[in-house]
Amino acid sequence: MAHSLKSLHTFALNSQCQNFVEITSLEQLKAQGFNAPFCLLGEGSNTIFLDDYAGTVIKMATKGITITERESDCLITAAAGENWHNLVRYLLEKNIAGLENLALIPGTVGAAPVQNIGAYGVELAKFVESVEYFDIATQSMVTLTNEQCEFAYRDSVFKHALKNKAVITRVNLAVPKQWQPVLNYGPLQSLKNPTPTMVFEHVIATRNSKLPNPYTLPNAGSFFKNPIITNKSLAALLGRFVDLPHYKYGDNHHKVAAGWLIDQAGLKGHKVAGIEVHQQQALVLVNHGQSQGPDLIAMIKHIQAVVLNRYNIKLEHEVRLINSKSECHITAENV
Structure with a gap:
């Protein structure tokens, strides 16, 4: 059944897909048929549908965040459907700092390693311990180490060897307890003796001053x-x-x-x-x-x-x- 895609991607071109499925659990994911063509989608903030899509759009909407304290860092396990910015803010509220340069980047946790999101001198790859995904061909769960993710500038193995073969389900981040601010990019250079919250708020203010809100101006x-x-x-x-x-x-x-x-x-x-x-x-x-x-x-x-x-x-x-x-x-x- 045709489903409009206009509200499912922030550029909001008029388009539709033949079928649309929202995944809210691993059980549902494992039961999902992946008949070609199909397209995996998070919040659609980095995807544009140029035409009507002759297949199934599968939106990952799984939720859940766990924090495990270790000797020198905290292990953060976040489900693919979690909003990225909300995760950064949630961790800061828990006094877990390090991701604040990546604040307000739109999209989901599951999409973040695909793109190896980055801003103001920090890339996600710096924090990824492992990425868990569902292998479509073998119908099994697989875990990749940071090295196996083959991160590069706005790039990863999920754009190449694992493209259309893997559905990211969870991302595991190792955030050091010893906070080391990265202030060598742009307006962050003006901050003196900043706290993590100051960096977080400065990044948000800077992004809001430069980038239009996609929900008011697509x-x-x-x-x-x-x-x-x-x-x-x-x-x-x-x-x-x-x-x-x-x-x-x-x-x-x-x-x-x-x-x-x-x-x-x-x-x-x-x-x-x-x-x-x-x-x-x-x-x-x-x-x-x-x-x-x-x-x-x-x-x-x-x-x-x-x-x-x-x-x-x-x-x-x-x-x-x-x-x-x-x-x-x-x-x-x-x-």
């Missing part, structure tokens, strides 16, 4: 990945664009700010139908309504083409795009 958060380029490429770019924000990424690479690239290319406010590059944060695309998948594709391709021509950098979209049957990728190569 969007999918940061749309493009911050490009990682070689030190040599960075030096060449700085010769032309001295104000380019950049951050060291390993020994031989730097990460540059995609939002700055888009902004300085004059794309703020650019519109395709009802889709617009946000006026305050160029890294965000917003949907004013009356828009369809092809409009968004046209916007993505235009931004990629302009950035490639101006900086010789290929932008990759961070948001997961779903067409009628599967996930798809729009790259500079097919601009």
Whole structure:
């Protein structure tokens, strides 16, 4: 039976799926048939349905948080359907600090390791002890260690070898008792002798000042990945664009700010139908309504083409795009 997807993803394009299932227990998950095509969904904050989906959308809504105190850390076990920000806030209320840089990132706990969410100098991978998932082929539960998750920048094994093969059920986080604030990114640098709550509140205030609320102005958060380029490429770019924000990424690479690239290319406010590059944060695309998948594709391709021509950098979209049957990728190569 057809089910509207507009309210199930925060970009809110008009689309529908053939079937929709909400999973609230492991027993229900194990009994679920995974006939192709199917799409796993959390809160839909990093997913956009470009077209009507000719399959089943399966939303993970399992709940539960447990805390186990250990000698030097606390083990946090959270179910996939828990809201990520609510988990960060809950732990802070329990005087368990460390995740506050990741406050207000939309989405669920189960989606967090897929994307290896990160913000303000901290990535989820730093805290993951293990991830538990349901193996669709073997109908069994599997646990992966941090190393086996193959975390990278906005990436993990769940986007590759385990894509459409694993349903994350629980995430186990090891949060050290000894709090070490990470303050080397952006506005956090101004904090003096901060407490975890101060960092938490500052991150929330900063995100709210830069990013529109997806529930009042539909969007999918940061749309493009911050490009990682070689030190040599960075030096060449700085010769032309001295104000380019950049951050060291390993020994031989730097990460540059995609939002700055888009902004300085004059794309703020650019519109395709009802889709617009946000006026305050160029890294965000917003949907004013009356828009369809092809409009968004046209916007993505235009931004990629302009950035490639101006900086010789290929932008990759961070948001997961779903067409009628599967996930798809729009790259500079097919601009």
